[in-house]
Amino acid sequence: MEIKVLKFGGSSLADSNQFKKVAAIIKSKDSRRYIIASAPGKRDSGDQKITDLLYESYILSQKNEDIDEIFKKIEDRFNRIIEELELDFSLKDEFKKIKSSIYNHIGMDYILSRGEYLNSMILAKYLGYDFIDAEKRILFSEDGTLDRQNTDLVLGELLKKHKRAVIPGFYGSMSDGTIKTFSRGGSDITGSIVARAVEADVYENWTDVSGMLMADPRCVEEPKVIDLITYKELRELSYMGATIMHEEAIFPVKQSGIPINIRNTNLPEDKGTMIVAKARSENTDRIITGIAGRTGFTTIHIEKDMMNQEVGFGRKVLKILENHSIPFEHIPTGIDTMSIIVNSNLMVDNKEVIKNEICKTVNPDIIDIEDGLAMIAVVGRGMVEEKGTAMKVFSSINKASINVKMIDQGSSEINIIIGVDEKDYILALRTIYSEFVE
Structure with missing residues (x-):
């Protein structure tokens, strides 16, 4: 049976309407079995990302200032998603634990990771999938780098027991159990790690664009979408600032020869960009990528x-x-x-x-x-x-x-x-x- 790992970015899971789009995409193919969720992103240009709100809460607490007002925004955002999805589900105890952790100055990585954690719990409930916390499954070495070997072993063995699951992106844990996050955009890395651990056939990275563009749209008017690009070509373009996903997310799947498909949550019929290990030079109708x-x-x-x-x-x-x-x-x-x-x-x-x-x-x-x-x-x-x-x-x-x-x-x-x-x-x-x- 084909296995696909899907990662959905913050804009793809910003509100209940986006959740419904995501669920329709996942349910449309039986092979879409393992889902990585980001924290809710902006709903519009004037909105705030949940991770930014969590960071503000953390900074206020460090100054011994009150966080009630800003934390209420976080609670309301998640509760609204739950209510509009008509779920029989409550995050009340989780909110209480997180708020207490902020006041008690628990590490910043723990606080910043809670957006992905809570959003994944909601998505798992909505889909009827198992929820698997990334804590103690995605492992970091003492120097703060990813422990690839043990992560592959632990995560691979665990996911064999779960036919379908939702895993929070962006974080894992150190050997002492403390939460450790990747840099911003790190949910891309989580998706890549999961794809390698389950030996996926494809890693689908769902965002708000229909693939990688041939040039910067701020400089070139309506550049065309790249249909197919190799890891080597992507590396050359990324070095010059062309980004479509977190650069560190390339290596785990590249080493395993797993292709990445960049897709648009809002236009799921678009094929997007396929990133592959190798492609013959003659198999393209364009001289440049x-x-x-x-x-x-x-x-x-x-x-x-x-x-x-x-x-x-x-x-x-x-x-x-x-x-x-x-x-x-x-x-x-x-x-x-x-x-x-x-x-x-x-x-x-x-x-x-x-x-x-x-x-x-x-x-x-x-x-x-x-x-x-x-x-x-x-x-x-x-x-x-x-x-x-x-x-x-x-x-x-x-x-x-x-x-x-x-x-x-x-x-x-x-x-x-x-x-x-x-x-x-x-x-x-x-x-x-x-x-x-x-």
Whole structure:
């Protein structure tokens, strides 16, 4: 029997109407057996997420201030969902326990996790599924990282005993039993962990968009949806800021070869985006899969005659950055030149110090440090077999009178990265997208 694990985000479970949509999706296929629920998200632009309300309650309690008013909002939100779903169910005792925990300054992770916990209890009741608390099932090591091996063992054995279940997202527990949360958006990770533990055929991640878009809709008007993308392509686009789910959620299912299907709760008939381990380059009608970019980069440009013959030159320069805890993004080089691209935020307070250290250590002929660089990644498995892709990228940029300041192509040949002035960033994105898509 096919097994599907489904994760529903906060917008998908924001109110009773959304609960009904979610239930219809789950019940439409018998294979949809394990459900991961997020805390209720915003119902509209002026609304507050339950997790934010819980955080506010926690902060007020730390200041020894009254939380009755804000906690009443939390209770009312959940009670309204229960009432409108006509459930014979009460969270009164749970509310009392959580409120007491806040006043007694129980750990913040515990408080923040209660939105997922309560929402999952309601969803399990509404569906008639078993409720399985993530506490003591998703396990963290003493250093705060996920204990993958023991989690797979404990969770896998438990879920074999439950044909259908709802599991709260976002949290697990440490070895001492205290609650530990993932970073925001961590329900994606929980879904991925559950999918691997039950050896699912598909991990469906339901949200409020119909898949991953080929470009940022804030920069490109109505970009097309990506039908199929590989984990490798997704990694390249995610690095440049294209996000559709928590990045850490990719690895558990990637290692197990489980595909992810990004779907829209509000438009369940849309097929969304399928994320897979491998796809043949010829099995696509598009040369590129997507375009993404980021601003806020700094270039450290170094020139020195006979640099290529000076053993350890690059290592010495990178060691200086390492000593300042600055990772590099890219290193385009020539025979006598070396450029290092770094995040501008990491250079703000020590730019001159680093420049002086480089001068003292490797004695360059020229060194310039320039801010205001934007980087754009053009990604696609179709580029491997297609001749002239780079020419199309640079031709489109040239026609828009944009100066290219950096070029880098990965050895996998599925991406081309270019650097442009930040002032040209949006125009460059639009120009490249139009060249390949429109």
